[in-house]
Amino acid sequence: MQSKINRLEINKNILNAAITEFSQHGYIGASTQAIARRAGLAKSQLHYYIGSKEALYQRVLGTLFEAWGEIFEFDSQKSSSPADIISHYIDLKLNFALQNKELSRIFTVEIISGGKSLSQFWPDAMVRMSSNIEVINGWIKEEKIRALDGRLLMMNIWALTQYYADYALQAEVILEGSLEDPVLQEKVRKELNDLILLGCGLTPP
């Protein structure tokens, strides 16, 4: 059905426009005016589709957490070494940041704004985080990794990967190149792996 396809495309346009605007200006700072313009719709038309600004924002947050849910848990095959698991996790998180900069930034802006819209997403996210921390604590007991604090390790990996979404502008000035460049991406990937694995007392591949 033609109308259904259009409907889907309009929704995709709106979602993308909303991600761009909310990521740049936060919930309060973004305007439905600007979102409508970016989506190529009249403001009244936009409101017809989204219901309310708040509802649209929740949809955007939902999109983000759905995607993150799939990459946030350690892929811990019994056969894998701590170095492999951590390295794989870094790669996934970094790739998501590099390929979904605006979506990633929305979380940062929301946290800085006080995080009041995150209440429904915290529990799931914390469960995954805790499960990873348990795995790390297991490694420490088996002396497969130095006696660090698993919570801080997870947070530090977060900080290092999230940086390349939030601070892409700064990074590209300092590196004098584009983060879209696969060569630069690989350089960042390798450097993060080396820093963190060595920092954990492990040997990078």
Add this chain to the structure above:
Amino acid sequence: MQSKINRLEINKNILNAAITEFSQHGYIGASTQAIARRAGLAKSQLHYYIGSKEALYQRVLGTLFEAWGEIFEFDSQKSSSPADIISHYIDLKLNFALQNKELSRIFTVEIISGGKSLSQFWPDAMVRMSSNIEVINGWIKEEKIRALDGRLLMMNIWALTQYYADYALQAEVILEGSLEDPVLQEKVRKELNDLILLGCGLTPP
């Protein structure tokens, strides 16, 4: 003179209120209404003092860069080892982030918003950054440190320390404690030092 003291105090009130509001909502999202309320002034009174919202924002950015200017350059006594210099730098940057969370966040929000207000501050900041990178490159030549990319090391240290300002909310949920707690601060400080120094192939103290 009484009036001069009042003038100074009013300006300090306004600046602090502005830092809080701009850090939470960014330049566009923050309102002079809210800043005035927070500073205990009438809106018209606030405008009398600040000239314009844009001018106030520039003052806030100036305050931030003035403070950062003092801590951004390596304190490289000839006698100090790379480990000492990096460790000292981490401590300074982390302490600033922990003790000036809102001010630190303003930079993150501004960068994410596109960084258009930073043009006058970039040059100085880049000079200091470049000078540090030169020092690191020197260490690599003398084989005092592994052959990493100095630019990425600086960025990664930035990311790790800035996290504890921007993501204080997340950190306190995960750590189940307050980042104001000196014990927790010391734990973070030590963990960051260990991670980065080991990650550089150096020995933490």
Add this chain to the structure above:
DNA sequence: GTCTATATGGGGATAGAC
């Protein structure tokens, strides 16, 4: 310097014709 009042524009959201 400080207040009230107001100018002017943009915000989210809706009504109603088509």
Add this chain to the structure above:
DNA sequence: GTCTATCCCCATATAGAC
């Protein structure tokens, strides 16, 4: 579904009485 017109609120900023 889509458009124009409109409601009502809040935004930045200023004018003018005190």
